[in-house]
Amino acid sequence: MTKEKERLPLEGIRVLELGTLLAGPFSGRLFADFGAEVIKIEPPDKMDPMRNWGKSKEGTGLWWPIQSRNKKSITLNLREEKGQALLKEMVKEADIIIENFRPGTMEKWNLSYEELSEINPKIIMMRTSGFGQTGPYKHRAGFGSVGEAMGGLRHVTGYQDRAPTRIGISIGDTLAALFATIGCLVALHEREQSGKGQVVDTALYESVFSVMESLIPDYLLAGYVRERMGNILPGVAPSNIYYTQDETYIVIGANADGVFRRLCEAMDQVELADDDRFATHEARGKNMKVLDLLIEEWTKSLPAKEALEKLEEKGVPSGLIYSAKDIVEDPHYQERDMILSVEHPELGEFPMPGIVPKLSRTPGKVKHPGPEKVGKHNEEVYTQLLGYSEEELEEWRESNII
Structure with missing residues (x-):
């Protein structure tokens, strides 16, 4: 058939x-x-x-x-x-x-x-x-x-x-x-x-x-009302968009311990994985702003394509923020x-x-x-x-x- x-x-x-x-x-x-x-x-x-x-x-x-x-x-x-x-x-x-x-x-x-x-x-x-x-x-x-x-x-x-x-x-x-x-x-x-x-x-x-995930138990059991947070997830880091040398943004999600270490390797800053401020999930959440600034210093030093290649090589979830033009040209979509x-x-x-x-x-x-x-x-x-x-x-x- x-x-x-x-x-x-x-x-x-x-x-x-x-x-x-x-x-x-x-x-x-x-x-x-x-x-x-x-x-x-x-x-x-x-x-x-x-x-x-x-x-x-x-x-x-x-x-x-x-x-x-x-x-x-x-x-x-x-x-x-x-x-x-x-x-x-x-x-x-x-x-x-x-x-x-x-x-x-x-x-x-x-x-x-x-x-x-x-x-x-x-x-x-x-x-x-x-x-x-x-x-x-x-x-x-x-x-x-x-x-x-x-x-x-x-x-x-x-x-x-x-x-x-x-x-x-x-x-x-x-x-x-x-x-x-x-x-x-x-x-x-x-x-x-x-x-x-x-x-x-x-x-x-x-x-x-x-x-809406844990919106209600967050409120009823923990007394927390979720608010607008832009591109971040409260207590979850790194998970944000980062500016690059060629004036575009890429998304990086590396909040798990193993993935964060791989991100540090991609950035040639392995020492960050053992820094007390970033060594655990909880620590990274508390020091999110400092960590995001460090990551963006690195992404701003590279074109988006090169930064993504380094991240992919280390198995770090990342990607461009696609427009319709990017989607049409992408071989994976095709x-x-x-x-x-x-x-x-x-x-x-x-x-x-x-x-x-x-x-x-x-x-x-x-x-x-x-x-x-x-x-x-x-x-x-x-x-x-x-x-x-x-x-x-x-x-x-x-x-x-x-």
């Missing part, structure tokens, strides 16, 4: 993606990367704003082809009774519904999990929202930025003498999508035993909070297929991030970029999957159902 004909691991799984923007559609992308049939559903009169987000070229948004790769696109007006009825017909043939509306929206449209599970007891509903489906905040609007703030991340991001800052990507939405996808895969596995679907309830703020080139109908060869994680026997695949035309697969889904005629489709178009 050739690689081209190998079965993708999620083939046979059908996903109905109702969400917009980031969190829900990112989950859909992950399912599609590994072979699930993901049907992206947009209102006929209000396309997903993600189609126009980010930079554009020749009028084409450059984020959409990545976020919606491998998906099919149909239109359906869920505010209308006929649109709701058509979705229920699709639910009979589906495994997963992805939605990231404000809680109560699906219920308002007569599309609650209870109603849909009566139609298909195996259906799994992935529900991603700002604050979850229960609790006093459930009806609040909640974007990723709010989740990052209330999940604790913004409070510890930035420098002590400045206001909290954001990370340079929509990390709250992405974390929620990852947790939601994990939950959905768990539900799929459990369904193999029970034969029943369930709701996967993911809140943005909880997804952020879940990765060797691991982390920048794929996919044919786009309007822009030609379109570069996009590769698939993560790498599966050894059944890896994922990008077959095509996100559908550029809203409703591109209407005929395929409504005539082939549901069995309706072209005349009926035309009637629905005229009445704004699709």
Whole structure:
């Protein structure tokens, strides 16, 4: 069997993606990367704003082809009774519904999990929202930025003498999508035993909070509130960025005793490893500022490339702070297929991030970029999957159902 004909691991799984923007559609992308049939559903009169987000070229948004790769696109007006009825017909043939509306929206449209599970007891509903489906905040609007703030991340991001800052990507939405996808895969596995679907309830703020390490026991058990610390980790040294001779920064992480000794060897200052100020993890944490100054004296004497070569030779974790240009030029990214080139109908060869994680026997695949035309697969889904005629489709178009 050739690689081209190998079965993708999620083939046979059908996903109905109702969400917009980031969190829900990112989950859909992950399912599609590994072979699930993901049907992206947009209102006929209000396309997903993600189609126009980010930079554009020749009028084409450059984020959409990545976020919606491998998906099919149909239109359906869920505010209308006929649109709701058509979705229920699709639910009979589906495994997963992805939605990231404000809680109560699906219920308002007569599309609650209870109603849909009566139609298909195996259906799994992935529900991603700002604050979850229960609790006093459930009806609040909640974007990723709010989740990052209330999940604790913004409070510890930035420098002590400045206001909290954001990370340079929509990390709250992405974390929620990852947790939601994990939950959905768990539900799929459990369904193999029970034969029943369930709701996967993911809140943005909880997804952020879940990765906040020992934030809470630090406070409740040690009376310590983590604050913004810039590029350092309190009590952990050396672990920082360091300026180099050619006016760039490199990252060095050498806080373990053995690794610190190797760093001292790379710097030709082996005596520092036995200096009482730096000989132990605790001592290095207490004398972090002095130690960082000593390390930066060394990095400033060398171009970044040469400093990194010396560090690599001694097995010290280190690296450049990559820009997009550095990523594109890096041979390791290329060797691991982390920048794929996919044919786009309007822009030609379109570069996009590769698939993560790498599966050894059944890896994922990008077959095509996100559908550029809203409703591109209407005929395929409504005539082939549901069995309706072209005349009926035309009637629905005229009445704004699709």
